[in-house]
Amino acid sequence: MPPVVIHRLTDPPGxxxxxxxxxxSDAALVPSPRGGLDDNFWKTLSLLGEMWERxxxxxxxxxxxSPTELAELSSGLxxxxxxxxxxxxxASGLLQAECKKGSASRYVLTPEARRGMALIxxxxxxxxxxxxxxxxxxxxPDETLTVLRTIxxxxxxxxxxxxxxxxxxxxxxxxxxxxHTSVARNGALRCESGDAEAPNSWVRGTVNxxxxxxxDGNRGRLKxxxxxxxxxxxxxxxxxxxxxxxxxxxxxxxxxxxxxxxxPRTKMAIQP
Numbered sequence: 001m002p003p004v005v006i007h008r009l010t011d012p013p014g015x016x017x018x019x020x021x022x023x024x025s026d027a028a029l030v031p032s033p034r035g036g037l038d039d040n041f042w043k044t045l046s047l048l049g050e051m052w053e054r055x056x057x058x059x060x061x062x063x064x065x066s067p068t069e070l071a072e073l074s075s076g077l078x079x080x081x082x083x084x085x086x087x088x089x090x091a092s093g094l095l096q097a098e099c100k101k102g103s104a105s106r107y108v109l110t111p112e113a114r115r116g117m118a119l120i121x122x123x124x125x126x127x128x129x130x131x132x133x134x135x136x137x138x139x140x141p142d143e144t145l146t147v148l149r150t151i152x153x154x155x156x157x158x159x160x161x162x163x164x165x166x167x168x169x170x171x172x173x174x175x176x177x178x179x180h181t182s183v184a185r186n187g188a189l190r191c192e193s194g195d196a197e198a199p200n201s202w203v204r205g206t207v208n209x210x211x212x213x214x215x216d217g218n219r220g221r222l223k224x225x226x227x228x229x230x231x232x233x234x235x236x237x238x239x240x241x242x243x244x245x246x247x248x249x250x251x252x253x254x255x256x257x258x259x260x261x262x263x264p265r266t267k268m269a270i271q272p
Contacts, residue, residue: 013130020122027118027243044092048116051089054082057109057117061149062193064098064106089113114154117147118215118242125211137207141169141177144207147214149179149191154241155234158187163230164196168204176204181234189234201226203235214239 009015025037051057055074059065067086071079086107089095094113097105121139128138139147148167157163160183170176180196181189205213205222212218217239224231 013126016130017126020119020126023243024119024122027115040092044094044112045119047089047092047094048113048119050085051094051113052120054085056082056085056089057113057150058146060095060107060109061146061191064108066104066106068104070107109150111154114150115242117150121147121211121214125208125215138211139207141207144169144210145177145179148210151214151238151241152181152189152191155189155237156187157183157189157230157233157237160230160233161185161187163201163227164199165226165231165234166196166199166202168202169207169210170204171206199226201228201231201234203231214242217243
């Protein structure tokens with residue numbers, strides 16, 4: 001008889017990765033009509049990864065860009081190469097075009113692409129936790145700032161029009177990366193680089209502390225000041241805007257609830 005080969009997910013790396021992807025597919029993307037993860041899901045994830053690697057997300061998190069601008073700003077692609085990719089990103093629902101009379105079309109990130117930062121951040125933390133190299137970090141402060149800048153427009157804070165929040169990433173002994181976000185008249189958040197002169201609130205943390213707030217809803221380790229109710233509402237909705245499928249805020253990015261049990265909406269059969 002030929003030998004039998006049985007493949008298993010490693011524990012914890014393989015199983016943690018499974019729970020992360022399952023939680024993300026349930027919360028952030030439109031489910032397949034047939035159920036499960038179909039080819040379109042994996043294609044979209046591949047394109048999302050390329051957008052991150054090519055710095056398309058970094059540039060579009062700052063402002064809408066035309067194909068010409070993206071070709072000049074993103075890494076190593078000609079105008080024709082970036083234009084072809086933009087059509088793929090748009091067809092997959094990750095970009096949409098803004099057309100204004102008398103000007104070239106500019107691309108903006110869709111809510112689906114913005115929610116994709118949950119997976120980018122989750123994979124970065126998964127890599128850091130599962131690798132044996134102590135030099136490997138999850139994200140750089142600048143990359144974490146890009147993640148936050150991409151997510152924050154999903155958040156609405158009605159009743160706080162005109163309020164300004166300063167966000168900083170870095171430890172107490174290093175120069176932090178800084179940006180600020182302001183609340184528009186409709187309650188939506190607008191992000192700007194640099195610092196604000198008189199913010200109503202401020203919040204600061206290391207990369208790993210920010211990832212815990214984004215992925216797990218664990219806001220307790222962030223250093224904060226100013227209007228506490230403004231910050232609490234912003235940080236809570238920041239997490240919920242990513243993991244809103246099912247019960248927002250109740251499952252962490254690895255599919256476990258806050259007691260360490262598998263959350264019902266990511267509880268799938270895995271053979272031991």
